[in-house]
Amino acid sequence: MPHRLVSRRWTLAGAAGTLLLPATAVGAARPTATPSQTEGPFYPTGTARPSDRDADLLILSNRPGRATGDTIYVKGRVSTLDGAAVSGAEVHIWQANAKGVYNHPSDGNDPTFQGFGAVTTDAQGRYRFRTLQPAGYGSMFFRRPPHIHFKVLIRGRPVLTTQMYFADGEGNDRDGILNGVDSAAARAALIVPFRPSPAIEPDSRSGTFDIVISAPA
Numbered sequence: 001m002p003h004r005l006v007s008r009r010w011t012l013a014g015a016a017g018t019l020l021l022p023a024t025a026v027g028a029a030r031p032t033a034t035p036s037q038t039e040g041p042f043y044p045t046g047t048a049r050p051s052d053r054d055a056d057l058l059i060l061s062n063r064p065g066r067a068t069g070d071t072i073y074v075k076g077r078v079s080t081l082d083g084a085a086v087s088g089a090e091v092h093i094w095q096a097n098a099k100g101v102y103n104h105p106s107d108g109n110d111p112t113f114q115g116f117g118a119v120t121t122d123a124q125g126r127y128r129f130r131t132l133q134p135a136g137y138g139s140m141f142f143r144r145p146p147h148i149h150f151k152v153l154i155r156g157r158p159v160l161t162t163q164m165y166f167a168d169g170e171g172n173d174r175d176g177i178l179n180g181v182d183s184a185a186a187r188a189a190l191i192v193p194f195r196p197s198p199a200i201e202p203d204s205r206s207g208t209f210d211i212v213i214s215a216p217a
């Protein structure tokens with residue numbers, strides 16, 4: 001194994017406190033780094049962050065029932081450009097509800113929808129959320145397609161802020177933020193097909209959004 005790879009993995013493991021498992025053979029094509037996207041105005045901080053922030057955004061710990069909307073599962077793996085899994089990373093998501101409204105003081109509030117979730121990647125770098133299909137939002141002058149915001153943190157430091165889009169999402173082709181990514185391959189890395197997943201839950205769909213970070217903390 002080339003010394004560069006050994007030292008890079010050792011450095012990353014030491015700096016990030018993560019267990020890194022090589023998954024890409026030496027000489028194989030390097031994956032595309034997941035491009036960053038604007039954070040937008042609705043990332044919840046301070047009191048805007050719900051006390052219930054687990055991986056199930058449909059159920060709130062302090063009220064019965066579940067959020068209204070179509071159930072989706074969003075899952076994936078966080079890795080480095082070397083293909084090594086990043087365990088122990090925090091993955092945050094935040095999104096609009098089925099009516100295109102954020103659970104944020106600067107937007108409307110939906111008391112039935114968690115709107116934000118945070119999980120830690122496992123030893124293989126994997127994460128998973130249960131949430132609902134968000135609607136697009138905006139006006140005739142500035143309209144966003146359905147999307148989910150992501151932020152990845154290592155040891156509390158953000159290493160990537162981006163947005164995930166749906167392959168069948170209305171308006172992807174007209175969205176200035178998505179199409180502000182120059183590379184077609186990088187844009188494609190943000191667009192995820194969702195398919196029925198009855199084995200996970202009846203009437204649910206699931207999609208895989210793998211995240212490749214280029215600059216670990």
Ligand SMILES: [Fe+2]
Nearest residue numbers: 040144147149
């Ligand atoms: Fe948004």
